[in-house]
Amino acid sequence: xxxxxxxEVKQTLDRLFRREAGRLVATLTRKLGAxxxxxxxxxxxxxxxxxxxxxxxxxxxxxxxxxxxxxxYRKAIDLLRHQKVAENAMPALETATAHTPDxxxxxxxxxxxxxxxxxxxxxxxxxRLALTLHIAFGFSAREIARLFYTGxxxxxxxxxxxxxxxxxxxxxxxxxxxxxxTPRLSSVQKVVYLAFSLGYSPGHGSKAVRSDIAFExxxxxxxxxxxxxxxxxxxxALAALLSFQASRLASRxxxxxxxxxxQHQDRKRWDEGLIARGFNHLRxxxxxxxxxxxxxxxxxxxxxxxxxxxxxxxxxxxxxxYQALSDMTASPVVALNHAVAISMAGDNAGxxxxxxxxxxxxxxxxNIYFHTARxxxxxxxxxxxxxxxxxxxxRFSGGSDPDMRYLDLRLSSFD
Amino acid sequence: MAQFMMLxxxxxxxxxxxxxxxxxxxxxxxxxxxxxxxxxxxxxGGEKLKDEPGRNLLAGTDGIETHAGPFTETNEMIGxxxxxxxxxxxxxxxxxxxxxxxxxxRIELREIDPIK
Numbered sequence: 001x002x003x004x005x006x007x008e009v010k011q012t013l014d015r016l017f018r019r020e021a022g023r024l025v026a027t028l029t030r031k032l033g034a035x036x037x038x039x040x041x042x043x044x045x046x047x048x049x050x051x052x053x054x055x056x057x058x059x060x061x062x063x064x065x066x067x068x069x070x071x072x073y074r075k076a077i078d079l080l081r082h083q084k085v086a087e088n089a090m091p092a093l094e095t096a097t098a099h100t101p102d103x104x105x106x107x108x109x110x111x112x113x114x115x116x117x118x119x120x121x122x123x124x125x126x127x128r129l130a131l132t133l134h135i136a137f138g139f140s141a142r143e144i145a146r147l148f149y150t151g152x153x154x155x156x157x158x159x160x161x162x163x164x165x166x167x168x169x170x171x172x173x174x175x176x177x178x179x180x181x182t183p184r185l186s187s188v189q190k191v192v193y194l195a196f197s198l199g200y201s202p203g204h205g206s207k208a209v210r211s212d213i214a215f216e217x218x219x220x221x222x223x224x225x226x227x228x229x230x231x232x233x234x235x236x237a238l239a240a241l242l243s244f245q246a247s248r249l250a251s252r253x254x255x256x257x258x259x260x261x262x263q264h265q266d267r268k269r270w271d272e273g274l275i276a277r278g279f280n281h282l283r284x285x286x287x288x289x290x291x292x293x294x295x296x297x298x299x300x301x302x303x304x305x306x307x308x309x310x311x312x313x314x315x316x317x318x319x320x321x322y323q324a325l326s327d328m329t330a331s332p333v334v335a336l337n338h339a340v341a342i343s344m345a346g347d348n349a350g351x352x353x354x355x356x357x358x359x360x361x362x363x364x365x366x367n368i369y370f371h372t373a374r375x376x377x378x379x380x381x382x383x384x385x386x387x388x389x390x391x392x393x394x395r396f397s398g399g400s401d402p403d404m405r406y407l408d409l410r411l412s413s414f415d
Numbered sequence: 416m417a418q419f420m421m422l423x424x425x426x427x428x429x430x431x432x433x434x435x436x437x438x439x440x441x442x443x444x445x446x447x448x449x450x451x452x453x454x455x456x457x458x459x460g461g462e463k464l465k466d467e468p469g470r471n472l473l474a475g476t477d478g479i480e481t482h483a484g485p486f487t488e489t490n491e492m493i494g495x496x497x498x499x500x501x502x503x504x505x506x507x508x509x510x511x512x513x514x515x516x517x518x519x520x521r522i523e524l525r526e527i528d529p530i531k
Contacts, residue, residue, distance in 0.1 A: 010447050055446045057449065057497065060446060060450060
């Protein structure tokens with residue numbers, strides 16, 4: 001018996017549960033009002049639970065989304081009726097949402113609308129990003145925690161706090177007004193960027209890459225460039241960056257689903273169509289006056305796309321981009337990548353000095369990529385013992401199963 | 416083709432230690448299996464039973480008595496059933512072995528007696 005159809009069904013369910021969890025909460029919240037966010041979340045959870053109880057015995061319904069929405073809505077209405085609130089509140093709410101002028105009318109993509117709805121400017125940015133990833137993309141607290149260099153418990157608490165704020169201040173998940181659209185745009189771009197990185201490098205679990213998430217994020221990024229209200233140089237730069245990155249998704253794992261580091265990727269497996277799309281977006285991005293971090297990152301990615309091998313890339317130009325990016329973001333992760341670029345450009349001693357200076361950074365303590373990069377560079381410097389210790393540190397930092405297998409392989413070369 | 420009933424015995428609290436994500440992945444396994452059986456035209460149907468004690472009706476001295484439980488095995492209960500089509504017991508066993516429940520619980524496989 002082949003594993004094919006099984007895996008397909010599992011992927012369908014994966015996508016469905018993750019995506020629908022967010023959508024259910026968003027639609028219910030819109031219908032029931034923001035003060036009912038908890039009710040919306042509870043009933044969405046219950047609908048998924050109902051699905052999980054009945055689908056194993058009945059199979060997946062023809063229209064699973066509609067099934068979930070009907071069940072969730074019915075449960076919510078039942079609960080509200082039970083609270084004797086429905087008769088009064090419901091018709092008023094339905095009319096209110098039906099007559100709100102729609103500033104997102106130009107945005108026909110349901111997913112993108114949801115991201116805009118969730119990116120509420122009234123709550124602090126980090127909370128806003130985390131909440132949107134949770135509600136609109138259905139990422140768990142554990143997955144989001146990694147992006148913000150914190151633990152799952154702290155992230156759960158932050159998500160709860162953000163929801164409480166929305167409830168306490170009676171913020172609504174209604175359509176943003178035309179004036180609200182622009183301030184939300186930069187958060188929307190960040191959310192798309194972060195969602196892509198969770199697909200590109202999930203960080204835990206059995207897969208080295210979750211392509212469906214990455215491609216969903218790319219689709220949203222490209223949609224942003226299509227809509228007059230959201231398009232512009234930064235939107236194009238983001239779409240360029242994600243296109244270039246997405247072109248390499250297939251080559252990040254080998255046929256045995258083992259992680260393949262960048263230098264050893266089979267460049268023939270890079271998707272030429274996506275690279276071409278990347279350059280198209282990049283051309284439009286460069287025509288704009290502004291320069292965003294996405295411009296610089298897309299610039300770096302484009303130089304890799306042009307090079308026949310990792311070694312042959314224009315490392316001097318890449319270093320210039322990294323310097324500009326470091327100045328712009330002051331991010332330790334950018335500094336980490338900068339150090340790797342310095343090593344690739346031939347200066348391993350300079351790279352290790354830079355890395356050692358970063359070792360106390362909160363984002364990099366226990367960070368698998370930091371320790372792996374440090375180990376590889378120590379290895380190149382011929383400091384085998386130090387390299388082995390560093391590989392061990394990487395091995396005991398959290399990562400996906402394929403990451404772990406890769407590190408085991410590297411460690412075994414020291415035996 | 417003969418018809419077989421798979422009685423799915425659950426260990427009580429067998430799944431209670433699982434996180435939400437782990438639970439979801441178990442459910443995906445079951446659904447994937449059912450979808451595969453449906454695609455192969457073998458799946459005849461099934462129902463999940465509620466995770467709570469049922470009623471046992473027993474003939475006592477004063478007529479029929481109703482008891483909540485007890486179960487024949489105190490540490491497990493029937494969580495649901497599924498029926499499938501197979502040529503014979505050999506094939507039915509082979510198929511039932513691929514069902515995720517074989518890993519997570521106990522399957523009692525019985526041939527349905529078609530009364531003609």
